[in-house]
Amino acid sequence: MTYHHPRTLAEALDLLGAGPLRVLAGGTDLVASAGTPALGGDILDLTGLKxxxxxxxxxxxxxxxxxxxxxxxxxxxxxxxxxxxxxxxxxxxxxxxxxxxxxxxxxxxxxxxxxxxxxxxxxxxxxxxxxxxxxxxxxxxxxxxxxxxxxxxxxxxxxxxxxxxxATQGRAGFAKLGARKYLVISIAMVAMRLEISDGIIRRAAVAVGACSPVAQRLRGFEQALEGARADDSDRWQPALADDISRRLSPIDDIRADAAYRRKAVQTLVSRLLQEVAR
Ligand SMILES: Cc1cc2nc3c(=O)[nH]c(=O)nc-3n(C[C@H](O)[C@H](O)[C@H](O)COP(=O)(O)OP(=O)(O)OC[C@H]3O[C@@H](n4cnc5c(N)ncnc54)[C@H](O)[C@@H]3O)c2cc1C
Structure with missing residues (x-):
């Protein structure tokens, strides 16, 4: 095993260009996935790179x-x-x-x-x-x-x-549901950024994680929010339901089943909307 600890990006790129190395940042995923206390293979440690x-x-x-x-x-x-x-x-x-x-x-x-x-x-x-x-x-x-x-x-x-x-305009929030409050892998999570003036949502960006292979923006819901008030649920609820059924593909696993995840997203989004729009 060779352990590289370069001090410049150029040095790191030369090392990586010369052959495959395991890139190490904080190691919290890499070491956990190795399944043993020691990481095998040749390592490129990025911690020295300003x-x-x-x-x-x-x-x-x-x-x-x-x-x-x-x-x-x-x-x-x-x-x-x-x-x-x-x-x-x-x-x-x-x-x-x-x-x-x-x-x-x-x-x-x-x-x-x-x-x-x-x-x-x-x-x-x-x-x-x-x-x-x-x-x-x-x-x-x-x-x-x-x-x-x-x-x-x-x-x-x-x-x-x-x-x-x-994209640095407006206010934003994040809601995560796990089997307990802290130190937990998400069953579902939602991030939201809203630009609001005179109580009207002018622009909305909403994304859901842990309910599809890659986290997804809820584009139909975002469109329905634009021009609406946060409490005008008749206007945005159908689009939210539609996005949850069409854009997300949650799985059944040890943490939750797919139906529960869809319901959780509905609740998380509705609550977060009221919180961010407040
Ligand atoms: C106890 C525990 C709890 C956790 N809880 C959560 C949680 O609640 N939510 C959550 O999202 N995650 C959680 N994680 C996972 C992990 O902490 C995060 O994903 C973390 O951000 C990974 O960053 P890292 O620097 O440790 O990555 P590393 O483990 O160093 O690397 C992860 C992967 O990315 C590659 N890599 C890293 N940096 C680069 C780079 N700059 N260029 C190219 N490749 C790179 C590595 O080669 C490796 O394949 C948890 C992990 C543990 C051990």
Whole structure:
């Protein structure tokens, strides 16, 4: 086993370009999935890379480095549109996990129950992927291809997540249902971002996780919300029911069955709407 701990992104990309390595960020998914206390194989540890750290405002929006931890996101001074992401950060495992686990690892692990994904979808976030051959960007919804599948190519590292300025408007929230209140994998979770003026919802972004291989935006419901008031349920309930039945594909598993998950989403969305619109 060889353990690489590069200090620059260029060094890391050269190492990864030379042959396959297991990329290690916080290790909270990687080590758990190894099934043994020791990780096998050749490791590329990203913890020495300053280029993957930090949260900053840019000319075009916000940049969150891939190695930013959930604890850092929870404590960051970000606009209210990020409140859903910050709330999700506070619910990823317990504090010990939040201090190690990164936003990049949550995305690259591509679990359907990854709590970071729905808020990032409502923020129209893009990922920045870099290899020896250059960089590319794509929306989070395209990056995630299925259960544990991403668009990451051999030799690529996820460097940062970018949120465009247009999506940093409004207020936001996050609701997660598990078998208990904390330290739990989601049965279902919902993220919502609303732009409201004079009590009317002008723009809405709503995403649901743990109810399909990749978290989904509820586009029909979003459209029904636009121009409505949050309490005008006659206007948006049919679209919500339709999206839940057509866009989601929950599974039966040890945590909940599919029918329960659909009902849970209905309740979570309705409650979160009242909370964010308040
Ligand atoms: C006890 C416990 C509780 C948990 N609770 C939750 C929870 O409530 N909600 C939740 O969503 N998750 C939870 N998790 C899962 C995990 O903590 C998160 O998914 C976390 O964000 C993963 O980040 P990491 O830095 O530890 O990733 P790692 O384990 O280091 O990496 C995960 C995967 O991503 C790849 N990778 C990581 N970073 C990069 C990068 N920059 N470029 C390319 N590939 C990369 C790795 O090679 C690996 O395949 C929990 C885990 C544990 C152990």
């Amino acid at each position: 280029a993957l750290r930090g949260i900053s405002e840019t000319d075009t929006g916000w940049r969150i480095g891939a190695m930013v931890t959930w604890a850092e996101i929870a404590q960051a001074a970000l606009p209210p549109a990020f409140d859903g992401l910050r709330a999700a950060a506070r619910q990823v495992g317990a504090v010990q996990i939040q201090n190690r686990a990164t936003i990049g690892g949550n995305l690259c692990n591509a679990s359907p129950a990854a709590d970071g994904v729905p808020p990032l979808l409502t923020l129209e976030a893009e990922v920045e992927l870099t290899s020896c051959n250059g960089s590319r960007r794509m929306p989070v919804g395209e990056f995630l291809k299925g259960v544990r599948k991403t668009a990451l190519q051999p030799g690529e590292i996820l460097v940062a997540v970018h949120v465009p300025k247009a």
